[in-house]
Amino acid sequence: MTESDRPQPHVAVPLNGYWTEWSARAARNAAPGWAALVGEMAGLQDTFAAAAPPPEAVAEARSLVEQTRAVLARHEVGDDDQWFGRFLPAPDRGQTFSPPIRLTGITEHALAGKTMFGRFHSGNNSAAHGGGIALLFDDLFGRLVSVGDIPPARTASLSVNYRSVTPLDEPLAVEASVAEVDGRKLYLTGTLRHGDRLCADATALFLTLRPEQIRPAEAEAPPG
């Protein structure tokens, strides 16, 4: 393990007001243990992808997953009220879609952090799936444009260059920065490295939303 691979504490993004309210509402309402359940689900995805079980284990696992779905389905809510993905200060944001990003350095115009792809995001030959890498960059850029006073923004375009294979189960370093701001247009750049090796780099255009494009977080219906 190199010095740069040693665990460093996660730094939560200082969110703009919109995302602060959006996130705080989920944190207020979420049942105790929700964050741990999210971690268990992420672990399940990796374990599922890596497993080649015999028939009796397939049947047992399927039954258990069916039971779990039935438990959760009894408590389905609309997406305004969901908790999934809304724990913005946490490395995984409370979701299992893209790999957690442990942020280690944040300024108004740049983020740095650590991440890792598991078996769930495998493409082939122990390499991360290219779509998973694009997802990682979109998520990273989404965090970057949520820092400070930037209004809510959406991805208008995202371009990824795959420079070398991105390994699974290895610590990876990510960086993202705002290269240029032109009115509503935010031009972003990012890199993904394994040690000194560049695995991928990306550019993106995010557009901050016009007021009429934003659904106020505080206007969302209360749960229950």
Ligand SMILES: CCCCCCCCCCCC(=O)SCCNC(=O)CCNC(=O)[C@H](O)C(C)(C)COP(=O)(O)OP(=O)(O)OC[C@H]1O[C@@H](n2cnc3c(N)ncnc32)[C@H](O)[C@@H]1OP(=O)(O)O
């Ligand atoms: C802590 C964690 C927090 C939060 C963490 C969250 C992490 C997750 C983040 C995920 C982020 C996403 O994936 S967001 C979801 C994916 N993205 C989307 O669904 C976006 C779908 N598209 C749209 O909604 C729309 O197209 C918009 C909002 C992007 C733009 O529409 P608009 O607002 O009407 O803007 P429009 O007038 O068309 O364009 C404005 C200017 O931008 C230019 N423009 C528009 N699109 C493009 C384009 N693709 N490429 C080049 N230029 C473009 C136009 O030419 C124009 O230039 P000029 O004439 O002014 O010079």
